[in-house]
Structure formats: structure tokens, C-alpha cells
Amino acid sequence: MKLTSRSVSLIPLVATVAAAVLGASLIVTATANAATTLGAAAAQSGRYYGTAVAAGKLGDSTYVNILNTEFNMVTAENEMKWDATEPNRGQFNYSGGDRILNQAVGNGKRVRGHALLWHQQQPGWAQGLSGSDLRQAAINHVTQVATHYRGKIYAWDVVNEAFADGGSGGRRDSNLQRTGNDWIEAAFRAARAADPAAKLCYNDYNTDGINAKSTGIYNMVRDFKSRGVPIDCVGLQAHLTNNAPSDMQANIQRFADLGVDVQITELDIAGSNQANAYGAVTRACLAVARCTGITVWGIRDSDSWRTGENPLLFTSSGAKKAAYNSVLDALNAGGPGPTTTTTTTTTTTTTTTDPVPGGCTASVSLNQWNGGFVATIKVTAGSSALRGWRVTTTLSSGTVTSSWSANGSGTSGTVNWTNVDYNANVPAGQSTEFGFQGNGSGSGLNPSCAAS
Numbered sequence: 001m002k003l004t005s006r007s008v009s010l011i012p013l014v015a016t017v018a019a020a021v022l023g024a025s026l027i028v029t030a031t032a033n034a035a036t037t038l039g040a041a042a043a044q045s046g047r048y049y050g051t052a053v054a055a056g057k058l059g060d061s062t063y064v065n066i067l068n069t070e071f072n073m074v075t076a077e078n079e080m081k082w083d084a085t086e087p088n089r090g091q092f093n094y095s096g097g098d099r100i101l102n103q104a105v106g107n108g109k110r111v112r113g114h115a116l117l118w119h120q121q122q123p124g125w126a127q128g129l130s131g132s133d134l135r136q137a138a139i140n141h142v143t144q145v146a147t148h149y150r151g152k153i154y155a156w157d158v159v160n161e162a163f164a165d166g167g168s169g170g171r172r173d174s175n176l177q178r179t180g181n182d183w184i185e186a187a188f189r190a191a192r193a194a195d196p197a198a199k200l201c202y203n204d205y206n207t208d209g210i211n212a213k214s215t216g217i218y219n220m221v222r223d224f225k226s227r228g229v230p231i232d233c234v235g236l237q238a239h240l241t242n243n244a245p246s247d248m249q250a251n252i253q254r255f256a257d258l259g260v261d262v263q264i265t266e267l268d269i270a271g272s273n274q275a276n277a278y279g280a281v282t283r284a285c286l287a288v289a290r291c292t293g294i295t296v297w298g299i300r301d302s303d304s305w306r307t308g309e310n311p312l313l314f315t316s317s318g319a320k321k322a323a324y325n326s327v328l329d330a331l332n333a334g335g336p337g338p339t340t341t342t343t344t345t346t347t348t349t350t351t352t353t354d355p356v357p358g359g360c361t362a363s364v365s366l367n368q369w370n371g372g373f374v375a376t377i378k379v380t381a382g383s384s385a386l387r388g389w390r391v392t393t394t395l396s397s398g399t400v401t402s403s404w405s406a407n408g409s410g411t412s413g414t415v416n417w418t419n420v421d422y423n424a425n426v427p428a429g430q431s432t433e434f435g436f437q438g439n440g441s442g443s444g445l446n447p448s449c450a451a452s
């Protein structure tokens with residue numbers, strides 16, 4: 001049966017009628033049927049269960065049958081990485097990524113994007129760059145790839161594995177890190193500008209429990225949230241052996257408490273205690289409402305990057321392992337569902353007030369880097385609801401390259417921005433946001449707002 005998010009969210013209730021009739025009384029027991037696939041079982045609590053997919057295996061019928069039956073989220077194992085999508089500077093190739101996305105969407109699954117920037121699997125031309133040239137190329141890569149997949153990705157791993165192993169809790173040295181410590185936030189802002197609907201994640205390994213590395217990431221997320229850098233989720237890869245860290249649930253919880261979702265993004269577990277450990281990871285996620293889903297890093301043991309370790313849920317011939325049953329049972333036992341989350345942006349510079357009583361105000365949050373910027377404009381209704389609005393900005397030495405959630409009259413000088421259909425109505429005292437990305441400087445935008 002083909003799974004869709006709609007069908008799996010329905011839990012059939014089966015009334016088991018006990019035939020024992022004692023005198024005049026009839027005993028009726030209502031039992032919730034346990035779901036029989038990973039995706040359906042996860043959907044009972046509003047979560048997903050996903051897998052990494054390799055485009056080259058989509059012709060393998062055993063592989064595709066398991067994929068279509070069991071999973072409702074897909075991550076491209078390699079096909080959306082920098083070396084695959086931009087083999088030559090400015091020349092993009094989406095063939096493998098599109099193949100995986102189309103197969104997934106065509107079968108009712110959602111897609112996690114992996115990964116926009118990473119120190120590994122960079123194309124040769126990027127490995128040879130440094131400084132502002134590399135920064136510009138990297139941000140352009142984020143913008144182009146996220147724009148290509150705009151509206152189709154549930155969550156992007158915007159930055160992958162940027163923290164160092166060991167006890168420092170600091171960043172890993174890489175060509176990207178050497179462009180300046182703000183490269184991660186620049187990437188997140190560019191990703192938000194290109195695809196405002198995608199959740200934006202930071203993803204890393206050896207961060208599943210509480211340790212120096214995960215604490216370094218925790219501090220970065222806390223800083224991003226406090227400064228309005230757009231980040232929505234943290235990916236814990238969970239490449240494990242024998243056990244889930246005993247403090248995995250606490251680690252997930254502390255990230256959730258910062259106001260981001262947590263996803264288990266690349267789960268695989270080697271070792272003789274595999275089945276128990278899979279159950280423990282599943283329960284750690286289910287115990288935290290903002291742990292929104294789990295992805296295993298491949299389907300059969302023969303599909304794993306950990307050759308010879310057999311760390312996945314299906315044998316090489318496609319049979320379910322004890323670990324599979326352990327996961328399914330844990331998912332069926334349930335947990336609190338994920339909460340609905342919204343992204344908030346902290347305003348860093350402000351303001352202008354519309355003189356019309358009950359009109360609107362506009363403020364700007366600007367992220368400027370060498371050669372480019374992202375501006376997020378907040379429109380706030382005054383004492384009356386807005387039925388439409390217009391914001392005027394001034395770009396004296398910058399040019400708009402893309403925008404979202406508003407229509408702009410031009411790309412430089414005085415630009416008038418008008419609402420789109422879905423954000424025309426703003427209740428009294430409430431706000432909506434739009435934004436744009438540009439080359440050059442975004443300083444001095446000085447937005448003003450008028451009701452229209």
C-alpha cells in the first residue's frame with residue numbers, strides 16, 4: 001500500500017467484541033491497532049520516519065519496495081551535496097537530487113535537503129578558493145540550490161559538521177571557517193532568503209549526548225536565537241555503536257528548550273546491542289515533543305557507508321531485523337507529538353512610524369557581509385487591522401537579487417514593496433515579515449510603511 005501522510009495519520013480503531021455474554025451484559029473492548037510500518041507508526045505522534053536514499057539504487061526493486069512501504073521522509077545520501085550540485089563554478093547539476101526528490105514526492109514522502117555547506121565533498125574548484133572569493137561562492141551556492149528546491153524541502157541541513165571533535169567546543173578548522181566566524185549565520189540567512197518555507201538545520205555527529213562539542217553547538221544556537229539569525233532545527237546524526245548516550249534525551253530536550261526542533265538525521269547503530277540501542281534512540285526522541293522525526297542512514301545493511309558493520313534495520317537481502325521490531329514497538333508506544341513552531345526574528349535596527357492613525361510601522365533586521373546582505377522587514381499594524389500595506393525602502397549602494405513574501409517595484413534606489421495575497425491582512429498590533437537579499441550594501445534602508 002502506498003503511504004501518504006494523510007492515510008498514515010488515521011489510526012484505525014478496532015472494536016473487539018468479546019463474545020462472553022454474562023447474563024444481560026456485553027463486554028466491548030476498543031483497541032488502537034498498532035501501526036505496521038515505520039512511517040505510519042511515527043505519524044501517530046505527528047512525526048516522520050525517514051531514510052537516506054541513493055539515486056543509483058532507485059532501479060532496485062527490493063530497495064524501492066521497502067522505501068515506499070516503510071518510510072515517509074527521504075534524504076539524498078550524496079546527490080544534493082556541493083560536489084554533486086555545482087561541479088563547476090556557476091554550473092549547476094540537479095539530476096541526481098531531482099530524481100530522488102521526484103521519487104519521494106511522487107510516493108507521498110517529504111524530503112530533507114542535505115547538505116548546503118560542508119568542509120567535505122566540496123567540488124575541486126571550491127577547495128582551491130579562500131577568503132571573500134570562497135565566501136561569495138559558498139553563499140551563492142546556498143542561494144542557488146535552495147532556490148532550485150524552494151518550497152519542496154521540509155528541512156535543509158544548511159551547515160554540516162562545522163564543530164571540532166574533542167574537548168574544545170569550538171569550530172573545526174576549514175576553508176569555510178577561515179572566511180570568518182560568521183560564515184554559518186551568513187549561510188542560514190541566505191538559505192532563509194532563498195526558501196522561507198524550509199526549516200533550517202545545523203547538523204553534526206558525536207553530538208547525540210551532552211559533551212563539549214554538542215555544548216559548543218548549543219551555545220551557537222542560543223546566540224543565533226538571541227540575535228535573530230534564522231535557525232529552526234538541530235540535526236543529531238547518531239552514528240552509534242551498541243548504545244544510545246544515556247543523556248541523549250536530556251540533550252534533545254536542552255536544544256528544544258532553546259526553541260528549535262531536533263531531528264535524528266543519520267541514524268545507524270553497529271554492535272551486538274543494536275536492537276536495544278535502536279529502541280533507546282527512538283524513545284529518547286519520542287520523549288521530547290520537539291523531536292520531530294528520525295532518519296536512518298540507509299535501508300539495508302548492504303546500503304550502509306559502514307561496510308561490514310551491519311548497522312541498519314534491514315538485512316542485505318531486505319528482511320526486517322530485530323532492530324526493526326524494536327523501533328516499530330517504540331514508535332507504537334508513542335509519545336507527545338511535536339508542537340507547531342514558528343520562527344521569530346529579532347529586530348536589530350529600526351524604525352519609522354507611519355503618520356496615519358492606525359496605520360503601520362516597519363523595522364528592518366539586517367545581516368550584512370562582505371559584498372552582500374539579507375534584510376528582513378517587519379510590518380506591524382497600528383491600532384486598526386491592515387487590509388494591505390506598502391513599505392518603501394532606500395537602497396543607495398545595493399541591488400536586490402531576490403525577495404520573498406512581498407512584490408518589489410525595482411532593485412535599487414527607492415523600492416516600494418507591496419503585500420502578497422497571504423500577508424495582506426494583519427490584525428491590529430500584530431506583525432508580518434518579508435525580506436530580500438542583495439549585493440552590495442543594505443545599510444540605510446530606512447523603511448516606512450503605509451496602509452493601502
Ligand code: 9MR
Nearest residue numbers: 077078114115120121160205237266305
Ligand atoms: O553516506 C555517505 C557516503 O556515501 C559518502 O561517501 C560520504 C562522503 O563523505 O558521506 C556519507 O554521508 C555522510 C553524511 O553526508 C554526513 N555525515 C556523515 C555521513 C557518513 O560519512
